[in-house]
Amino acid sequence: MSKVKLVPVPSGSVIPERDIDKTPILETHHLGIDFGGLVAVDDFTLTIGRTEIAGLIGPNGAGKTTVFNMLTNVYQPTRGSILLDGRETRGLKTSQVCKLGIARTFQNIRLFSNMTVMENILVGLHDEMSYSALTGILRLPAFYRSERIARERAMELLSIFSMEDTADAQAGSLPYGAQRRLEILRALATNPSLLLLDEPAAGMNPSETEELMENIRRIRDMFQIAVLLIEHDMNLVMGICEGICVLNYGKVIAKGDPDQIKNDPVVIEAYLGKKGAK
Amino acid sequence: MKKKITLTKYTRSSFLTYGLVIAAYVILQSMVLTGSITSSLKGMLVPICAYAVMAVSLNLTVGVLGELSLGHAGFMSVGAFTGVIAAIALEGIVPMGWLRLVIAMAVGAVFAAVAGFLIGIPVLRLKGDYLAIVTLAFGEIIKSVLNNLYVGVDGDGLHFSLLSDRTGLAAGGRMIVNGPMGITGITKLSTFTAGFVLLMLTLFIVFNLVNSRTGRAIKSIRDNRIAAESVGINVTKYRLTAFVTSAAMAGAAGPLFAMNYSNIIANKFDFNTSILVLVFVVLGGLGNMLGSIIAATALTILPEALRQFADYRMLIYAIVLILVMLITNNPTLAAWTQSARDKLRRAVGRKKPARTPAEGGDGHE
Numbered sequence: 001m002s003k004v005k006l007v008p009v010p011s012g013s014v015i016p017e018r019d020i021d022k023t024p025i026l027e028t029h030h031l032g033i034d035f036g037g038l039v040a041v042d043d044f045t046l047t048i049g050r051t052e053i054a055g056l057i058g059p060n061g062a063g064k065t066t067v068f069n070m071l072t073n074v075y076q077p078t079r080g081s082i083l084l085d086g087r088e089t090r091g092l093k094t095s096q097v098c099k100l101g102i103a104r105t106f107q108n109i110r111l112f113s114n115m116t117v118m119e120n121i122l123v124g125l126h127d128e129m130s131y132s133a134l135t136g137i138l139r140l141p142a143f144y145r146s147e148r149i150a151r152e153r154a155m156e157l158l159s160i161f162s163m164e165d166t167a168d169a170q171a172g173s174l175p176y177g178a179q180r181r182l183e184i185l186r187a188l189a190t191n192p193s194l195l196l197l198d199e200p201a202a203g204m205n206p207s208e209t210e211e212l213m214e215n216i217r218r219i220r221d222m223f224q225i226a227v228l229l230i231e232h233d234m235n236l237v238m239g240i241c242e243g244i245c246v247l248n249y250g251k252v253i254a255k256g257d258p259d260q261i262k263n264d265p266v267v268i269e270a271y272l273g274k275k276g277a278k
Numbered sequence: 279m280k281k282k283i284t285l286t287k288y289t290r291s292s293f294l295t296y297g298l299v300i301a302a303y304v305i306l307q308s309m310v311l312t313g314s315i316t317s318s319l320k321g322m323l324v325p326i327c328a329y330a331v332m333a334v335s336l337n338l339t340v341g342v343l344g345e346l347s348l349g350h351a352g353f354m355s356v357g358a359f360t361g362v363i364a365a366i367a368l369e370g371i372v373p374m375g376w377l378r379l380v381i382a383m384a385v386g387a388v389f390a391a392v393a394g395f396l397i398g399i400p401v402l403r404l405k406g407d408y409l410a411i412v413t414l415a416f417g418e419i420i421k422s423v424l425n426n427l428y429v430g431v432d433g434d435g436l437h438f439s440l441l442s443d444r445t446g447l448a449a450g451g452r453m454i455v456n457g458p459m460g461i462t463g464i465t466k467l468s469t470f471t472a473g474f475v476l477l478m479l480t481l482f483i484v485f486n487l488v489n490s491r492t493g494r495a496i497k498s499i500r501d502n503r504i505a506a507e508s509v510g511i512n513v514t515k516y517r518l519t520a521f522v523t524s525a526a527m528a529g530a531a532g533p534l535f536a537m538n539y540s541n542i543i544a545n546k547f548d549f550n551t552s553i554l555v556l557v558f559v560v561l562g563g564l565g566n567m568l569g570s571i572i573a574a575t576a577l578t579i580l581p582e583a584l585r586q587f588a589d590y591r592m593l594i595y596a597i598v599l600i601l602v603m604l605i606t607n608n609p610t611l612a613a614w615t616q617s618a619r620d621k622l623r624r625a626v627g628r629k630k631p632a633r634t635p636a637e638g639g640d641g642h643e
Binding site for chain 1: 482483486487490491492493494495497498500501502504505506507508509510511512513519
């Protein structure tokens with residue numbers, strides 16, 4: 001093979017200073033997916049630091065949720081690669097990707113609505129428990145031990161949002177905001193290293209959004225994890241994100257910190273300029 | 279503090295079911311012993327138990343897993359045939375009747391579980407209506423296979439043949455399964471007590487499974503498959519677990535049912551039987567095991583009780599069924615029973631934590 005002279009290419013990765021020495025929690029390289037003839041997402045390259053709060057923004061239909069679905073292998077990417085903590089996730093099932101450390105919430109809330117709040121969290125803690133189906137049926141001591149630990153852990157998680165009182169309520173009967181919070185807790189129960197939040201502030205009023213921002217920061221600090229969020233609320237995005245990636249028509253049009261993004265003419269034209277900054 | 283309440287909430291509903299089943303058994307069994315029971319009801323006790331087990335096991339697939347299965351009788355027939363073959367083949371070796379019945383039920387459960395596993399692999403790739411139709415097809419396939427199965431036993435062991443009798447039995451051998459003629463000359467080993475024990479065992483398995491991590495995984499798939507996958511639940515594995523467990527319990531009910539009669543044919547376990555069991559489940563309430571048992575009991579007794587109406591029997595049976603469905607799904611009535619229950623609770627003076635208003639609207643409870 002003849003040697004090809006390689007041209008250095010700027011990677012465009014933006015990682016907070018504190019994470020720079022460590023393997024990024026997520027690296028995607030030239031990720032793309034086609035639906036039939038439609039190129040939904042193309043050339044999506046992003047790097048997220050281990051404790052970074054990153055934002056993924058863009059107009060409606062830009063392909064943001066599609067990116068989430070590719071990261072969690074709900075969709076198999078047509079092109080490119082995803083490295084989670086330096087490990088390629090190609091070909092894995094969604095449930096296996098979760099075990100490797102990606103947890104997510106959904107744009108349209110997807111709780112186990114006929115189950116109780118406690119049970120929702122316990123499903124998230126599924127892999128923290130290890131007893132077999134037979135042990136469960138026979139109610140062996142391992143069952144009680146494991147269940148007790150898991151329930152205590154679930155109450156700890158519920159206490160993050162002061163939701164201990166709702167533990168026995170049916171998840172579907174909770175008010176909207178509480179359902180969103182429960183979804184985040186259920187995701188956290190899987191012990192993720194990267195938390196994907198799909199429009200966490202949708203349908204929230206400004207004071208609730210303010211509280212949510214505080215909570216996202218608090219969760220990041222408590223668990224020392226990375227957060228990638230899709231959000232239309234610019235106050236939230238600009239307020240808590242350290243790195244922001246802007247997507248339009250399936251392509252990355254800008255990357256940078258909030259100040260860079262705010263002042264980027266391409267972004268203003270594609271997004272803020274036309275829609276008007278909220 | 280809270281976690282204790284959650285545990286007792288589960289155990290309360292399951293203990294109520296255990297308690298009522300035990301009470302019903304004690305009452306009926308004492309009636310049998312004192313001879314104060316009609317012979318027609320006495321004859322129905324074992325089928326009631328078998329159908330109750332069928333209903334509870336199907337409720338695991340339909341109510342807990344949330345998939346419609348229209349071939350449940352197929353698993354019952356696999357269990358019935360393999361179990362009865364085992365019981366007949368062991369006649370000389372195991373003299374105790376009850377032990378042969380237990381072995382028959384265990385063999386039936388194992389073979390039905392294997393059938394459930396093999397059928398589950400292709401079937402569980404599908405969802406919803408498609409899954410229901412394919413289970414129907416597999417139920418019919420099982421029936422056809424059993425209709426063409428010939429099994430005999432002689433000194434050398436068991437001999438199998440399909441389509442026609444080429445079992446080549448030695449002299450003195452005994453034909454067990456004779457194709458469409460089914461199994462004849464079954465020793466009636468099934469007893470009400472055996473049925474009761476099997477029903478209790480089934481309830482024990484289902485309740486404990488549902489209230490464990492496995493059961494929660496199964497319920498989470500029912501409620502939201504995509505979310506379940508996103509929190510690391512292996513959907514295929516847990517759907518198969520529920521399906522196979524359900525099939526195994528139906529397989530155990532098979533020998534109980536079959537060994538209550540002197541002969542049994544594969545056509546007894548056709549589509550109609552599957553639908554009948556599904557009716558028990560739907561009438562009793564999805565996910566409600568006690569409801570399944572009550573529905574199975576009532577709808578097994580009802581056709582007999584209506585015998586006096588002679589030709590109009592099935593017509594009245596259908597009308598009763600429609601009325602019961604309408605009444606149990608009536609929102610006014612549901613609201614009334616809910617308020618009555620609340621009043622009762624207040625009267626008893628049990629302090630309950632404040633509940634969210636939407637909780638009362640759940641028809642599954």
